[in-house]
Amino acid sequence: xxxxxxxxxxxxxxxxxxxxxxxxxxxxxxxxxxxxxxxxxxxxxxxxxxxxxxxxxxxxxxxxxxxxxxxxxxxxxxxxxxxxxxxxxxxxxxxxxxxxxxxxxxxxxxxxxxxxxxxxxxxxxxxxxxxxxxxxxxxxxxxxxxxxxxxxxxxxxxxxxxxxxxxxxxxxxxxxxxxxxxxxxxxxxxxxxxxxxxxxxxxxxxxxxxxxxxxxxxxxxxxxxxxxxxxxxxxxxxxxxxxx
Amino acid sequence: xxxxxxxxxxxxxxxxxxxxxxxxxxxxxxxxxxxxxxxxxxxxxxxxxxxxxxxxxxxxxxxxxxxxxxxxxxxxxxxxxxxxxxxxxxxxxxxxxxxxxxxxxxxxxxxxxxxxxxxxxxxxxxxxxxxxxxxxxxxxxxxxxxxxxxxxxxxxxxxxxxxxxxxxxxxxxxxxxxxxxxxxxxxxxxxxxxxxxxxxxxxxxxxxxxxxxxxxxxxxxxxxxxxxxxxxxxxxxxxxxxxx
DNA sequence: GGCACGATTTGATCCAGATCATGGTAAATG
DNA sequence: CATTTACCATGATCTGGATCAAATCGTGCC
Numbered sequence: 001x002x003x004x005x006x007x008x009x010x011x012x013x014x015x016x017x018x019x020x021x022x023x024x025x026x027x028x029x030x031x032x033x034x035x036x037x038x039x040x041x042x043x044x045x046x047x048x049x050x051x052x053x054x055x056x057x058x059x060x061x062x063x064x065x066x067x068x069x070x071x072x073x074x075x076x077x078x079x080x081x082x083x084x085x086x087x088x089x090x091x092x093x094x095x096x097x098x099x100x101x102x103x104x105x106x107x108x109x110x111x112x113x114x115x116x117x118x119x120x121x122x123x124x125x126x127x128x129x130x131x132x133x134x135x136x137x138x139x140x141x142x143x144x145x146x147x148x149x150x151x152x153x154x155x156x157x158x159x160x161x162x163x164x165x166x167x168x169x170x171x172x173x174x175x176x177x178x179x180x181x182x183x184x185x186x187x188x189x190x191x192x193x194x195x196x197x198x199x200x201x202x203x204x205x206x207x208x209x210x211x212x213x214x215x216x217x218x219x220x221x222x223x224x225x226x227x228x229x230x231x232x233x234x235x236x237x238x239x240x241x242x243x244x
Numbered sequence: 245x246x247x248x249x250x251x252x253x254x255x256x257x258x259x260x261x262x263x264x265x266x267x268x269x270x271x272x273x274x275x276x277x278x279x280x281x282x283x284x285x286x287x288x289x290x291x292x293x294x295x296x297x298x299x300x301x302x303x304x305x306x307x308x309x310x311x312x313x314x315x316x317x318x319x320x321x322x323x324x325x326x327x328x329x330x331x332x333x334x335x336x337x338x339x340x341x342x343x344x345x346x347x348x349x350x351x352x353x354x355x356x357x358x359x360x361x362x363x364x365x366x367x368x369x370x371x372x373x374x375x376x377x378x379x380x381x382x383x384x385x386x387x388x389x390x391x392x393x394x395x396x397x398x399x400x401x402x403x404x405x406x407x408x409x410x411x412x413x414x415x416x417x418x419x420x421x422x423x424x425x426x427x428x429x430x431x432x433x434x435x436x437x438x439x440x441x442x443x444x445x446x447x448x449x450x451x452x453x454x455x456x457x458x459x460x461x462x463x464x465x466x467x468x469x470x471x472x473x474x475x476x477x478x479x480x481x482x483x484x485x486x487x488x
Numbered sequence: 489g490g491c492a493c494g495a496t497t498t499g500a501t502c503c504a505g506a507t508c509a510t511g512g513t514a515a516a517t518g
Numbered sequence: 519c520a521t522t523t524a525c526c527a528t529g530a531t532c533t534g535g536a537t538c539a540a541a542t543c544g545t546g547c548c
Contacts, residue, residue, distance in 0.1 A: 066385065068385070068386070068389040070389070070393065070481075071479075074394075075393070076389040076392040076393045078388045079385060090374070091375055092378075095382070096386070097385065119371075120371070123364065123370060126367060126371060126374060127335075127363075127370060130335075130370060131335055133377045134333055134336075134377050136381055137377055137380055137384060138340070140384040140385060140388065141310065141312070141323060141341065142312070143388060144312070144320055144322045144387060144388060144391055145314070147391035147439065148391045148439025149314065149320045150318075151534080151535095152535065186496090195393055196536085197535075197536060197537080198495090199497085199498085199535090199536075199538095200536075202498080203497080203498080205497095206497070219495070235314060237314075237315070396505065430524095431525075431526065431527095432525090440505075441505075441506055442525090443507080443508095443527085444504090444505055446525095446528080447505090447528075450527070462514090463513090463514080463525070463526070
């Protein structure tokens with residue numbers, strides 16, 4: 001379904017799911033005056049926790065993270081935003097986490113008020129948003145299993161598998177050849193995603209490499225010779241297939 | 245807002261948020277033939293992972309849990325369903341987790357197809373569902389901080405605070421008097437919520453009692469003499485207040 | 489190229505929470 | 519009422535991952 005949506009949007013200047021629903025000829029014209037683009041560099045804070053936001057947005061390129069930080073500095077990344085992901089909340093203008101750019105990020109932003117009006121007047125869009133937020137909810141719950149019950153090794157494998165699945169669904173990838181991830185996250189970023197320390201991340205990556213599950217090329221590139229092996233390490237139920 | 249919605253529904257036979265949006269005189273009549281009730285006893289499985297569901301539902305009374313279980317038996321509760329919570333997914337009929345009753349649960353169920361039609365034809369309802377699923381998404385992300393970064397003691401306090409906040413928002417509670425939680429979850433259930441073992445749960449409850457943060461009355465009743473103290477133990481940011 | 493500094497790896501040690509083990513208590517059952 | 523059974527508390531020990539502490543490795547910069 002997702003990839004179908006992308007295909008339908010081939011001629012839309014904004015190539016991501018959130019907007020695809022808006023990309024029918026009529027709405028597209030309508031949108032021209034309520035949307036605009038913003039760029040961010042790695043490390044930039046896109047949204048501060050509690051800040052009032054006058055826009056919602058959809059990620060076009062790059063990776064961003066939702067961070068919850070405690071007073072004493074403990075941090076948890078509670079979500080990764082990849083191209084097509086939606087940022088913000090129609091109907092509420094601030095959130096309790098902040099959003100920061102991991103790599104160079106470009107957002108397609110929509111001014112809040114006209115966007116909310118659009119959602120109200122275009123059921124199609126509201127339904128798409130509902131579907132997307134429920135997908136995110138399922139993903140968040142899946143991640144709770146990782147954080148609550150998986151070992152360090154399983155967590156690393158789960159993260160790699162998750163990113164790989166997100167990337168290959170966007171760009172189907174030639175079957176057979178080794179899969180490649182160009183990880184924009186630092187070791188510390190990975191640690192904050194997985195609820196562990198950067199040292200443990202580093203060690204487990206080394207172990208997975210030693211055991212032939214992954215190869216490391218430079219600091220940020222991971223090669224996966226065998227996706228099934230990785231999924232095994234992630235201790236995921238076999239069926240990663242889409243339900244329904 | 246939530247409590248307002250409840251108040252508006254005073255004359256609706258189904259007293260919970262999900263349905264409140266449907267409880268305007270016109271829809272209520274309409275709904276009579278697509279909704280029905282179901283009851284479950286503690287331990288009952290309401291939905292099996294992967295099972296095809298022909299309904300969506302809203303919790304009327306009781307508590308249910310969403311469980312993810314791994315092949316080797318490790319389990320994580322990825323969500324608690326309390327009265328007013330929504331169960332199911334319009335537009336998709338199966339999920340990867342199963343749902344089990346913690347206490348006696350009664351559900352108000354809606355036949356899937358007519359409900360989906362209703363959502364499509366009544367933007368009001370779709371918007372309410374969107375709002376609810378985004379609330380749940382925020383809650384799930386909040387929980388990821390608990391699972392990823394909090395200590396055992398903080399986790400227990402966080403769970404008690406979360407349940408307390410859910411209950412007092414439903415039924416405002418007389419300020420001043422000690423707050424009471426009648427915990428339907430067993431020690432093992434709490435452990436599976438918090439990603440720990442039942443022994444650790446038991447120990448930390450004892451410690452919190454020893455330190456005067458809580459009192460235990462029998463096995464399932466917890467008294468909270470000072471909510472602020474509890475929130476301090478939970479290491480939550482001060483403002484539990486609703487944003488916006 | 490060579491230098492400097494942040495990112496990463498790797499080693500040594502520690503500790504919070506898991507695991508293993510035992511006994512207590514209250515509700516369910518015959 | 520006696521007995522079984524599920525739950526719960528608590529003690530003893532173990533261990534995975536945290537913490538502390540150096541080396542290396544890359545990368546950008548002069």
